[in-house]
Amino acid sequence: xxxxxxxxxxxxxxxxxxxxxxxxxxxxxxxxxxxxxxxxxxxxxxxxxxxxxxxxxxxxxxxxxxxxxxxxxxxxxxxxxxxxxxxxxxxxxxxxxxxxxxxxxxxxxxxxxxxxxxxxxxxxxxxxxxxxxxxxxxxxxxxxxxxxxxxxxxxxxxxxxxxxxxxxxxxxxxxxxxxxxxxxxxxxxxxxxxxxxxxxxxxxxxxxxxxxxxxxxxxxxxxxxxxxxxxxxxxxxxxxxxxxxxxxxxxxxxxxxxxxxxxxxxxxxxxxxxxxxxxxxxxxxxxxxxxxxxxxxxxxxxxxxxxxxxxxxxxxxxxxxxxxxxxxxxxxxxxxxxxxxxxxxxxxxxxxxxxxxxxxxxxxxxxxxxxxxxxxxxxxxxxxxxxxxxxxxxxxxxxxxxxxxxxxxxxxxxxxxxxxxxxxxxxxxxxxxxxxxxxxxxxxxxxxxxxxxxxxxxxxxxxxxxxxxxxxxxxxxxxxxxxxxxxxxxxxxxxxxxxxxxxxxxxxxxxxxxxxxxxxxxxxxxxxxxxxxxxxxxxxxxxxxxxxxxxxxxxxxxxxxxxxxxxxxxxxxxxxxxxxxxxxxxxxxxxxxxxxxxxxxxxxxxxxxxxxxxxxxxxxxxxxxxxxxxx
Amino acid sequence: xxxxxxxxxxxxxxxxxxxxxxxxxxxxxxxxxxxxxxxxxxxxxxxxxxxxxxxxxxxxxxxxxxxxxxxxxxxxxxxxxxxxxxxxxxxxxxxxxxxxxxxxxxxxxxxxxxxxxxxxxxxxxxxxxxxxxxxxxxxxxxxxxxxxxxxx
Numbered sequence: 128x129x130x131x132x133x134x135x136x137x138x139x140x141x142x143x144x145x146x147x148x149x150x151x152x153x154x155x156x157x158x159x160x161x162x163x164x165x166x167x168x169x170x171x172x173x174x175x176x177x178x179x180x181x182x183x184x185x186x187x188x189x190x191x192x193x194x195x196x197x198x199x200x201x202x203x204x205x206x207x208x209x210x211x212x213x214x215x216x217x218x219x220x221x222x223x224x225x226x227x228x229x230x231x232x233x234x235x236x237x238x239x240x241x242x243x244x245x246x247x248x249x250x251x252x253x254x255x256x257x258x259x260x261x262x263x264x265x266x267x268x269x270x271x272x273x274x275x276x277x278x279x280x281x282x283x284x285x286x287x288x289x290x291x292x293x294x295x296x297x298x299x300x301x302x303x304x305x306x307x308x309x310x311x312x313x314x315x316x317x318x319x320x321x322x323x324x325x326x327x328x329x330x331x332x333x334x335x336x337x338x339x340x341x342x343x344x345x346x347x348x349x350x351x352x353x354x355x356x357x358x359x360x361x362x363x364x365x366x367x368x369x370x371x372x373x374x375x376x377x378x379x380x381x382x383x384x385x386x387x388x389x390x391x392x393x394x395x396x397x398x399x400x401x402x403x404x405x406x407x408x409x410x411x412x413x414x415x416x417x418x419x420x421x422x423x424x425x426x427x428x429x430x431x432x433x434x435x436x437x438x439x440x441x442x443x444x445x446x447x448x449x450x451x452x453x454x455x456x457x458x459x460x461x462x463x464x465x466x467x468x469x470x471x472x473x474x475x476x477x478x479x480x481x482x483x484x485x486x487x488x489x490x491x492x493x494x495x496x497x498x499x500x501x502x503x504x505x506x507x508x509x510x511x512x513x514x515x516x517x518x519x520x521x522x523x524x525x526x527x528x529x530x531x532x533x534x535x536x537x538x539x540x541x542x543x544x545x546x547x548x549x550x551x552x553x554x555x556x557x558x559x560x561x562x563x564x565x566x567x568x569x570x571x572x573x574x575x576x577x578x579x580x581x582x583x584x585x586x587x588x589x590x591x592x593x594x595x596x597x598x599x600x601x602x603x604x605x606x607x608x609x610x611x612x613x614x615x616x617x618x619x620x621x622x623x624x625x626x627x628x629x630x631x632x633x634x635x636x637x638x639x640x641x642x643x644x645x646x647x648x649x650x651x652x653x654x655x656x657x658x659x660x661x662x663x664x665x666x667x668x669x670x671x672x673x674x675x676x677x678x679x680x681x682x683x684x685x686x687x688x689x690x691x692x693x694x695x696x697x698x699x700x701x702x703x704x705x706x707x708x709x710x711x712x713x714x715x716x717x718x719x720x721x722x723x724x725x726x727x728x729x730x731x732x733x734x735x736x737x738x739x740x741x742x743x744x745x746x747x748x749x750x751x752x753x754x755x756x757x758x
Numbered sequence: 759x760x761x762x763x764x765x766x767x768x769x770x771x772x773x774x775x776x777x778x779x780x781x782x783x784x785x786x787x788x789x790x791x792x793x794x795x796x797x798x799x800x801x802x803x804x805x806x807x808x809x810x811x812x813x814x815x816x817x818x819x820x821x822x823x824x825x826x827x828x829x830x831x832x833x834x835x836x837x838x839x840x841x842x843x844x845x846x847x848x849x850x851x852x853x854x855x856x857x858x859x860x861x862x863x864x865x866x867x868x869x870x871x872x873x874x875x876x877x878x879x880x881x882x883x884x885x886x887x888x889x890x891x892x893x894x895x896x897x898x899x900x901x902x903x904x905x906x907x908x909x910x
Binding site for chain 1: 841
């Protein structure tokens with residue numbers, strides 16, 4: 128394939144658009160990890176075979192796209208140009224879509240998305256409430272481009288920002304736009320990106336030829352470790368060139384010629400697509416030497432993380448890139464001065480990099496106009512732009528959403544997310560991963576931005592948003608996060624290593640009903656000590672899930688301690704399963720019980736032997752008559 | 759594991775100690791664990807103390823010093839899976855396979871492993887076996903899953 132130059136970038140895009148225009152329409156099949164696990168690849172291949180059989184493959188083009196976002200509804204197919212959205216497809220319903228819609232011209236109502244309230248089919252994707260309130264910047268090409276085809280990305284405007292920079296902007300101008308945009312790091316801490324880049328440029332030293340110049344390195348953090356978060360994976364699986372272009376622009380601004388992407392090994396599809404994208408970009412002259420025919424040179428290597436949550440911490444990440452275990456160091460010296468191999472290093476998250484091309488193309492002021500506060504005054508004076516969230520847990524519309532900063536929590540959870548399924552009640556929303564906190568119903572009016580969330584005792588974090596219903600025990604959730612961190616603490620500093628063990632023991636005692644109220648004071652004291660004395664942010668923010676649940680759900684802690692009750696029916700030591708008179712004696716529970724502890728004649732009320740019951744909950748799962756109660 | 763295979767992996771990473779973690783990942787993939795003799799061989803080749811490789815091998819979750827089973831059942835313990843009942847799935851699998859968390863069945867067929875978030879929270883709770891993701895698993899259904907895997 129020929130290398131692309133500054134002059135013919137548009138022509139490459141136009142050529143691909145012309146190719147697409149030659150078809151009657153496009154069939155966009157989602158092949159993000161969520162849909163693939165539900166059969167996305169099977170749908171893609173079957174669709175191709177069905178078209179071929181009917182000789183329609185010259186009329187309709189099947190395009191595999193990255194994550195569409197509406198993961199709960201996979202496998203997904205969107206028929207362009209009308210934008211008809213089909214969900215939960217299987218071979219049979221797909222055949223119907225091909226026959227009735229593609230051949231017969233009549234869209235198939237049965238496979239369309241249904242309105243949650245009325246049950247009426249919604250034909251077009253843009254009309255579905257899940258999509259209507261979103262604003263796409265980082266995910267601008269979601270569900271449209273083929274992540275494994277660079278032309279498809281170029282046709283949608285990829286690398287146009289890089290061309291603009293290389294032809295009309297000096298490195299300082301690129302930095303200026305990023306500063307003006309006010310963008311803050313999307314990985315969790317929310318440090319101002321432009322300030323970080325500026326500090327690195329300072330540390331690099333004088334001019335390119337100067338003997339004392341220290342060559343800088345760029346790193347993209349794709350070691351997405353927060354449980355319940357998959358924004359970075361989806362961005363890479365959907366639009367890897369957005370990340371590559373963002374890094375090229377960063378390299379141009381900072382003067383780097385070397386970059387790394389540190390990505391979790393647990394994301395095989397993302398790694399595969401990233402490596403393909405890098406290979407294609409090199410082949411077409413968008414990475415490597417003489418990028419777009421200019422004098423600018425930059426290349427990217429991929430590092431696979433071997434599975435350690437703490438490696439999301441910048442100094443631990445760099446240690447593991449150097450072939451050592453991922454233990455953080457005290458940050459008296461910042462990475463921008465001495466990071467990877469002692470070189471000035473800029474580390475940004477996947478989503479931050481993916482935003483950079485748009486900032487350069489449309490201008491920092493445009494980006495700054497989205498979101499809260501007035502970042503023109505100071506980048507710390509608000510949260511500009513949009514944020515991608517993974518909306519998961521006990522919520523109707525699980526998936527990936529991108530919303531402007533400042534949107535209210537309830538808009539995300541109820542308007543976009545469709546509320547809590549199964550007629551259950553909202554209890555809490557958890558943001559910020561293990562460093563974040565749980566917010567109750569009374570905080571649903573909170574605007575979602577860096578500063579509001581921190582003030583409320585949670586944090587933005589990388590963008591995981593886990594919704595919990597009334598069957599979730601908040602003490603158990605706090606214990607879950609503490610146990611997670613206890614497992615993932617690197618053990619280097621004492622407050623984190625020992626503190627987490629002690630906190631876990633206290634929470635364990637509470638969930639077993641073996642604690643006294645005096646222990647709550649001790650718990651808070653331990654949390655305060657960890658917050659001020661841990662070496663890195665893993666330990667320093669670890670108390671947040673405990674402190675936020677103590678603040679907003681203290682009555683649940685008290686119920687465990689004083690009444691030996693778990694109000695949500697989760698903590699095994701404090702609950703028992705009972706069968707209510709709703710039981711019609713169908714035997715389904717007793718057949719599925721692993722310990723055979725349910726007795727009862729057919730068509731008579733069954734009884735659970737409490738001594739033999741291991742509280743596995745299977746009887747409640749399988750009962751169709753809601754006859755199993757937890758008390 | 760033959761030394762030729764290890765050499766091939768070492769050469770892929772140019773015998774650069776900076777890539778020690780990558781090298782061990784390839785060995786883990788190939789051999790389902792890090793055998794002691796291989797660790798010593800790699801340490802010599804990279805001129806690193808073998809203790810450093812053991813440090814890496816026990817620090818990161820991707821590595822195992824004991825052989826893992828033919829099928830590794832990775833039970834996602836992410837937050838979304840947790841609130842949708844992942845601990846109950848883990849318990850059910852543990853009962854079904856008669857092994858504790860992290861254990862391998864006597865016949866070497868299955869290893870049960872609780873893992874960190876797999877990032878496919880929309881279909882929680884999730885069990886991953888090889889490259890296949892099994893979503894919306896219910897405790898009552900794990901029997902069928904194990905049976906299907908055992909039959910290949």
